Each structure stands twice: as structure tokens, then as C-alpha cells.
Amino acid sequence: MKVEAIVITPGGELASRLSSSSRGRRPSPFALGLQDAAVKSLPGMAKAATQPGARNKLTPAQLEARAQQRIEDDELIREAQKGNRAAFDALVRRYDQSVLRLALHMLGNEQDAQDVHQEAFIKAYRHLTNFRFECSFYTWLYRIVTNLCLDQLRRRKSRREDPSTVMDSSGDEMDLLANVSDDRSMSNPARELERKRMGERILAALDKLTPRERMVFELKHYQGLKLRTIGEMLNTTEETAKNTLFRATRKLRANLAELRGA
């Protein structure tokens, strides 16, 4: 037998416990700088396209926050390596939201994302003593996470024989779309339907990529990570990551054009 809950009648301490989990969180390094694609006119297009870092350059404040985060992470890892669970728990709380977000977007359903979340941190916990401070903790953690996601995607691909039945057979991927509906589109059923159809097309197009292409594209386009970091995470070179991104982008463009035509 074990005691599962204690309730203190007057006042109540429990509320503080619930809020404490969100206290002291820093902005995730993955959430920095993304999504400012502006519509450009033709004459300015050449120049706009070549402006370096137009999409995701970090501000000095963000860089400083990142450096500070790295220092704190290293301290927590040293503590955790000595066997301090509280320190490891603190690392989990720092990164688990980013891990869930990536897994959710990659795998398209909560159950699989939750499995990856759990498996990744357990792996990290078991192998933490092997961490040598050669890269940042999140690069190391993401290497684990991306590998788990890749395994999952490869398993799905090998289970499926006919790729054209993807959307019909997999209700899973609809879940992701259910997550992203907002009030604005809910009030307009026609637009909601259109958005949903578009989302399905994107998923189908993404699904035609190899798991590795999909992962590189995900980390670059949706998570906004540097190609160098992506290379490290996928245990490969920046050059390979770059070429994979080229391939993924072109395939995707072709797939989407095909869908638009259909």
C-alpha cells in the first residue's frame, strides 16, 4: 500500500505545488526567432532573399540568455552526474516542453509524443555519466530525441506498403490538426475546412520525404535550428545536413505543386 494523496483542509498547500512546475522557466532556446516570412515584391526580392539571417538571427539578449542557460545546464549536469535526482528533474523541466513540441509535430499524435518524451529522458538519465560537455545538453538530448522520432517514423514507413493511403489509413495524423484549430477559424466553418484540407496536404507532402529529410526539414523550418546544430544532433556533418535540406525543400515544393494541381 502507498499513500497517494494528502489533503490539508484549511488553506491548502497543494495549489503551490501545481504552480511551482511552471515557475522559473526560461524561454526555450528552440522557441527563439522564427516565422517572420513577409511577402516581398518582385524588385526587392533578389535583395531580400540574400539578406543574411533574414529568418532567424538571434538578438544579443537572446545570445546572452543562451550562454547563461548553458552555464546553468552544465552545473545541473554535474550535480545530476553525482546522483542528484533534483538536478536531473530540473533539467527535465527546462527541456521537456521543447521535446514534446518537436515529437508532437514530427509524429502527429500525443501518445507517440509522450512515449518519445519518456524514453528520451530515461535514456538521458541512464547515460548522463557519459555526457562529456563537448556539446550543449540540448544538442545531446535532441540527438536522443531525433533518433527516437526517426525510429518511429521508419517503423511507420515500413508498416505501410502503399504510401498513397497515408491519410486514409492514419487517423493519428488528424489529431495534430485538431490541436491547432483556433477560435477565429472555428467561427468560420468554410475556412476551417479549407485550412484543415490544406494541413492534410502538407502532412501528406511531408510524409513523402524520407524520415531523415523530414527530420532535417522539421528542425530547420519549424524549430528554427542552425544547420550546424542539426548536423550535430543527427550525428553527421553540416554539409550533409545542408544537402539533405536542399533535397527536402525541393521534394516538398514539387509535392505541394503536384497537390495544388490535383
Next chain:
Amino acid sequence: MKCEMARDNVILAYYGELPDELASTLEQHLMTCEECRAELSALEGIEPQLATLPVAEPTPNLLAQSRMRLDDALDAIPPHGFFTRLRANFFLWVGHLRSAPALATLLIGVGFIGGNFLNRYEVAKQPQPQPASTSSVPAQSVVASVTGIDRTPDSEMVQVHYNRIVPETIEGSLDSKEIRDLLMKATTSPTDGIRANSVQLLASECKAGHECAARDDGKGVRGALLVSLRYDKDPGVRLKALEGLESYIGQDRRVRDAVLESLAHDPDAQVRMAAVSLLTPVQHDSSVRQVLRTVSTQDENPYIRTVSYNTLQGSDSIQ
């Protein structure tokens, strides 16, 4: 610049990864080459499509659920490191010693979690109009383990033996033995909040002078607080245990030793600070002075070094 390379560079530029030195070359190429310009607008054309699949934040419920699941899984892993190994063995031992029958203004829910994390707390927080008795709800009970399976030869009949766990809730006064026993059991719960609550309640009992006598067998409320101070993984819980033990530091050697150990070895600076502030009244004890001397030169926290040093100076001037 060749078209093939320019098209690669268009993608790099789009993602903000084109080196500065290549930017103007690409710009010039785009001015003159219509095909590569078309490549760029095609790339920009898919952006709105891709944006229909935004990156959704995990819902708070999914996050909370995942964390809970992970915490449980981590708790099940045999810990590494000396400190945690020691703590785990101790908990195992304590767990065997304590068993708790139970009854009686406090609610203790002994149950199993189904689904919603936040909801569970809200439900548990609602005061329930229950008499001081145990009530079990068999319909909600859970199969704990299957203990045996017998199959009748050449038939479809199978006999399965199993144990059920019946969730129970108990409500009662802090002074009742059953409640106290359960609270002591709860000090070794794997859930942080439960340990924090039970240790806080026991500590306030001790501070109020209720049922906190030292017992030779090391059990009892004071013993439970000593265990929490020495082995709990949560610094908040260790701080609460320390508070509860404060009034016994002058009279109980074991309490003093535990506080000294915290001052010397606790990984959390706040706990060490609280420990050093408690030691002032007993500074004439030579073991206390020895620890203060070490801490005043070796603690990583300058504030703790200073306080230890000052305390030590104070005790020297007394003698």
C-alpha cells in the same frame, strides 16, 4: 555563379544561413537570371502552405501527464551515485518496517490515478462529508497482481487467482495514531508534494510539542523527520524537517548530528544556511565547532562561510 549553386544558395539565404560573402554574388545572379528568380518565388510560394501546419504547444494537460509518467519511470530506475544509493536503501528499509492501518479533520486518499492530473487534485481538495471511518469502494478497485492461473485440461475453463487493491480514504485528527502513522508512511512517498505535505504537518506537530518525543527504536515522528532531513531528495522537504527539529537540537544528540551532517554535506545552499543558523545555541559542543571550522573555510557559498566563521568567533569569545 552557376544556376545550380545559386539555387542551393537561395535556400540557404531563405533560411538565414548564407554566408555574407556569398550574398552579393547571389543577388547579382538573381538580377540577371529569371529561372533562379522563379526558384525563389516558388520557395516563397510554399511558405503560406507550410504555415497552415503551425507548431502547436503541447497542452498543459499533456505536459503534466508526461511529467508525471516520467517521474514515476525515473523513480523505478535504480539510482546511481553514492548519495542516492544510500537514500534508496534506507527508504527500502524504512518501507519494510512501516505498515499502516488507519483512521480519522484530514483527508488521506489512498487511490489510483486515472487520467487527468489537475482534475485529480481538484477532486481531492474538495472537503468530503465523511464520518471518521474507512470506506472502500470495490467497484473502483484495481487488480494488483495475478497470483496464479489454472487451466482445466481439455476445456475452455480457466481459473485466474488475483489480488485487488482497494482505494481507501481516511479522515481524522492530527492527534490520532492512525493519521500520524499514515503521515509517517507518506514521508517516504515517491510523490514530492505528498512528502512535502506530510513532513510539514509532522514538523508543525513537533514545533507545537505534540507527540514528538525521541524513541529508542528511532521510530516516531522525530525519527521520521530525521530520516527526511538526511535522505529526502527534495530540498524543500529537508528544510521543513529541519524546522520541525529545531527545538530538539540542544537536547538530542542525534538531532544535532543530523543537523551538522546537513551543514557539512547538504547539496542545497538554503538547507545549509538554515542548518548553520540553528547551530548557534549549541556552539559550545566541540563537534559543532569542528564542523563550523571546516564549513567556514570550505563551503562553496561565501555567505555560509561567513556565517559559520562568525558563529565560531562568537563561541570562542564565550569560552
